[in-house]
Amino acid sequence: MSIELRHLRCFLAVADTLSVTRAAERLHLTQPAASRTLRQLEDALGVRLVDRSTHHLALTPDGVAFRDQAALAVAAFDRALAYGHHAGWPLRLGHAWSAAGADTTTLLRRWHEEHPDTPLQLLRIDDRTAGLARGDVDVALLRGEVRAPGLVTEQLTTEPRVAGLPADDPLAARPALCLADLAPRTLAVNTVSGTTTLDLWPPEARPSSTLTIGNTDDWIAAITGARAVGVTTSATAGMHPHPAMAYVPLTDAPPVPVVIAWRDAPGHPRIPDLVALAREVMG
Incomplete structure (x- = not known):
């Protein structure tokens, strides 16, 4: 059996809700259909993603590791479909708190002036990588040590x-x-x-x-x-x-280091421009 997007969406819904029943409701499926779809994914991968042996459903270590990869794949697919509905391809800049600090307004205004063809979306996402590891954003402004694999980081400044x-x-x-x-x-x-x-x-x-x-x-x-x-x-x-x-x-x-981070993989073509601007504004 080949893995399809519906298998990944089902697994991500289960991982998010930690309930097959609630995941089925979110996806407008019956509970047996959601269980069957999840089981098909596990069989195709040859690993167990969800531990059903307790009263409270939990992800296995393989499930935790697979979650970010599945989220990246779904996000990339959705982004590709959405591209045709935008006049420009938005560049998504994530942060978990405080964005670029006092330089936030300058960064956003400079980008709008210098790259009017590419909207810059500033998104707060309460996550250690501000959604970058899951593919929710293209670039992120992060604070402290960043250990997530597959990310490239550059320190911009430090904050007391x-x-x-x-x-x-x-x-x-x-x-x-x-x-x-x-x-x-x-x-x-x-x-x-x-x-x-x-x-x-x-x-x-x-x-x-x-x-x-x-x-x-x-x-x-x-x-x-x-x-x-x-x-x-x-x-x-x-x-x-x-x-x-x-x-x-x-x-x-x-002091706390402030870094700009992006994935070590093909991404939005304007990422180097944003990194250069952040370096100039915040450095």
Whole structure:
């Protein structure tokens, strides 16, 4: 049996919902049809993608590894079909938070002026590679170390770290802080796309507890609600000002590298132009 696009779409729906029933509803299939399609894909690949032995469906290690490859294939197919419906071929620039920081507006306006035939779409995607590994975007602005295979990265700049605090917190009135000042507090940690972990502190002086969040909006809500404090970069202070939030420089925290990344494969022909412009604007 040959693998068809419907097999990949079915698997991705199951991987996203972790439910054959919900995947079938999304794809407007019956549950038996979705199960059969998934089984056909596994038989054709010769590997088990989904573990059905528990009450809660889960992806196997092979399923996790195959998910990004399937998403890339589906995204490429959909993009090829959509190409004929656009006056220009949009270039999709992903980011997980803060885009290009203070240079965001300049980058977008310069691109529009210099490449009016190619729309630049700025997309926030809450993912470690801002959707790049899955094929949701063509290029991404990322912060911190990027380990995803198959990506090419170039460092553009670095950003100093700052503490995020409730505006009425006693520490918010200080001109600067050190990491030890935050250690007695609960730390908001973005485990999806953030760059702050407990490893930023010495083992003997780490924050007493953490609050796990998944995106910048939830990070800000946790801090302004006085549930936690946080560590981010200066770009967040510029891109996400909030009347109930204070950003205070950290004197002993290392800066965070900002990189532009793209896939090591044929892609949008304007990627080199965007990389060159980002280098000029942000470098």
